[in-house]
Amino acid sequence: MNESLPVAIIGAGRIGRQHAKWYQAAGCRVVGFLGSSEESVGRTQAALHEMLGVTIPGYTDFERLISETRPVAVSVCSPHALHCQHVLQAVDAGVAILCEKPLAWDEEKPLAEILLDARRMVAAAEKKQVLLAMNAQYVAGLPAYMEWYAQVRGPLDRPSRYEAVMQSRGRGGGAEYRDIWIDLGSHPLSLIVKWSPGVHIEPGSIHCVLRRKEVVADFRCVAANGNVCDCSIRLGNVPEGKLERRFGVNGFLLDYEGRNNPEGVFHTYLSHGGEEREYPDLLLMSIEAFVRAVRGEGEPLISGAEGLRNLELQVEILEHAVVEQGAAD
Template sequence: MRVAVLGCGTMGWVHARSYAKLKEVQLVGVCDVEKEEADKLAAACGTTAYERFEELLDEVCPDVVSICLPTPLHCKYTVMAAEAGVHVICEKPVSSTAKEAEIMDVVCRSNQVRLLIAHVGRFFPAYADVAHQVTTGIIGKPGVAHARRIGPHPGLLKNWYNDERESGGVIMDLMIHDIDYMRSVLGEVLTVYAQRRTLTHLDYAWVTLKFEQGAIANLEGMWGYPGPFQTAMEFAGDQGVIRAYSDETNTVIIRQSGLSTERQSMEGSDVTRKHEPLLLRKSPELQSAYDRELSHFIECIQSGSQPDVTFHDACMAFKIARAAIESAHTGKLVNVMEYEEKGGFPG
């Protein structure tokens, strides 16, 4: 299948590099309004760069497009792709409002194209394994779960993350991974209660979910953590506990901050050596979670089969995240099933 990538930021690079490795697709173009960014990605992946999405659609006629744009642009470009008869793989969250999500769904259905929302969390091997073990009863009936997802503030690289009206903050953009994952394992969410603290380049949230079958999950999310990106999860049941912590399963762990200087004496003279911070992929994989996710979505488009993450799943993750944002602003418990969105993200 002929695929294209719209948006050449961090996630655009991830999608394009995955497509470049997949045998079942041909990456026919990348597009970004910042042409230099598109040129860099195109050069890295051996494809063509475009500045206008309309031009890409006309010239290369893709079968599928990955939309890796800021959340407020998801609806506009999903509609544009669908009306051109192009299947859509859109980065999470699905949109900025429930109304936009509905429009995306209706337009894609009316044009008979697939709309798949990229919640990659379920495609990480540790998460898939833990989900399988919990749902098959290895730890008995789950009662309490915990998840943590913390890392640097993305607003240091892309300014739109700093505007909550666009990004939805740490709950909507980062914690939504764990919201979707916990719902996939524990079922429908009954209530949500959230606390949140925000400062310049710091966004911390603690969200408690109560599920219809009685389990409780506590989720911790943080933008602005002064260290490497980390995830953790734990499920406790009446017959055992299972957990997966990213910082305990890394193949290589290197901790070094700043620029250090070492002075050594060589043949009677002082030699100064500067050591740059070393960045290293910590757990090398033959196939990344993004490779697995995009390969799965392409297969679903080709076969017409149901994806592991449905559009309904994506909308429910959005609704729960939106209810958590509301709870954090009001300080009140929110009943998810009764919650109706009052507008876009709060400003």
């Protein structure tokens, strides 16, 4: 990526700092970031300096950030409930947007209103012809998956069964019940949306159980071409130990791990049947695809419309979920 693209990070917290790191690695210039208070902005600036070796101006006012640093693109990495506000502000400013998953979510709002927010975001971007993309980086692993699948099984014709397992430490270690689904659900759904274009869920097929530390969702999805695929998603919040992350179709599953390579660079490792292969970090690949799209040289991994479809599925499944409390709860 030759000429350096000026980008800003809206919320340089846990994932926002990773966006900043990978923008820099992709040859972009991080020209500013937004935070919630003067004090927290100071802390973030020091953390970014240590990470990137440059002092990046921090702001608490969105319009000032845009007018003084003039980014061409922003990553919206603020908490879910602020995605809608920040994306609409970015659309107004006419800058390209990579919004973290889920496209929108506000615990204070009914589910129908969350969907309305997301539809407003996509419609506003379309109307102003601003690029809106969503980040759910596992989609970046699909070409590697397809290549591996083809080597072992031959070309993938039709996915008939989709499986995903994803564990995390949970937000602040404490995500439970529906919060696990809100936090992690968009990742496996992003793969389903890619694998089954135009997907809808077969009515009556959803069985979703919310447990204190685990969410299990089984449902049947139908693609626009009529292909039917049974989907099984298991999400968990585990406090310690190796995280299980696995995905695939038709029983061919790859395990995912993200860790530093011997040079200290965070990479993706996919494994199957005792064999492990190394790839660039999936978030880096997502950001590179977004940067190419901003330059008019390709498509982002997940468009705003696909991010909206993802959210619609996430909401639909949650609407059918039942809570199952264990003896210890």
